[in-house]
Amino acid sequence: MIDIPYGRQDVTQEDIDAVVAVLRSDFLTQGPAVPAFEDAVSKRLRARHAIAANSATSALHMACLALGLGKGGLLWTVPNTFVASANCARYCGADVDFVDIDPRTWNISVDRLEEKLVTAKLQGRLPDIVVPVHYAGQPPDQEAIWQLARTYGFRIIEDASHAIGASAHGEPVGSCRWSDITVLSFHPVKVITAGEGGMALTNDPALAARLALFRSHGITREASRFKYANAGPWYYEQQELGYNYRLTDIQAALGHSQLGRLDQYVDRRNQLARRYDTCLAGLPIRLPVIEPPNRSAFHLYVIRVDGDTSTSNHDAVFARMRAGGVGVNLHYIPVHLQPYYRQLGFGPGQFPEAEAHGREAITLPLYPNLSDSEQGRIIALLKDQLN
């Protein structure tokens, strides 16, 4: 039986009280709690606008729509991510391609991105959108990607589902300093949770209005945005084909309450990560390089078993950790190797760094309430197998 999962939410009495207060109020959805949560996140992360959604997957879809992605369009992301980072383009009828990861940071390789842009320009098939992913909570080099966007004319959606509370060069992830839109996730395994939930952040008021439009059926009730004459106080317009991607007030209250403990959570995650670093030093494993000005949110603590060892070693460590009650996991099976993407023409050998990562990576448990003694047990079990 797995008694230490790889991730786990922390729900306090304060969170429960906040949710109960909404249940007793007049609004369950689209009431005051959603904008209050949006305001708190946008202030905390220093973005001008925040648009909450019922998941990060929905927020990614809204972001692609807001940026005008459609049939014949093209989005690039990394293979080392959750499928949602790529699927958002498919929802819009657009094509997906991938950029391999950096073997040091396990984030998007800016060198591979630049090479691919040079080739794509020659072939007349530049991407409309690039989606860098903050893998495990570490920011990619957004500034360098922003420079490439200036040269090659693509838009940027940061998938920061792992990275609320992280920073790069002192800049909080989510500020959109080097992107058009940043997306967050509030799924229970992530850094803070709303049960389910996501958010899109931007500094562009026009994009913010379009994000809000796609969140709610493409409908606007703002008279200043109407295309036809306002017939009366009941009047609203559906201007685009939107969705119902709204977050409830119940979820927003939980997310907002959790936001108050963001620093505490990220500090604890970093503390646990440092102890793993220290105790695992000397074992035949590799860790990601975290570029010094970066602070990771440490959504995940991922190790890689030595590159010289075969997959059978990886699989054996996996099996024995799980047999010992430790819920190790794999982040990620490269997206281009999923049957859905293979059927679109992708296959093994195309993105060797992400594929090597997928054969070698093991996610160790990491969450704020992981106790020191539980962590000790995980470390001892791992040492047993790798020494």
Ligand SMILES: *Cc1c(COP(=O)(O)O)cnc(C)c1O
């Ligand atoms: C979790 C996750 C998502 C999807 O988040 P949901 O809120 O569950 O829709 C997207 N991208 C990445 C990188 C994720 O880890």
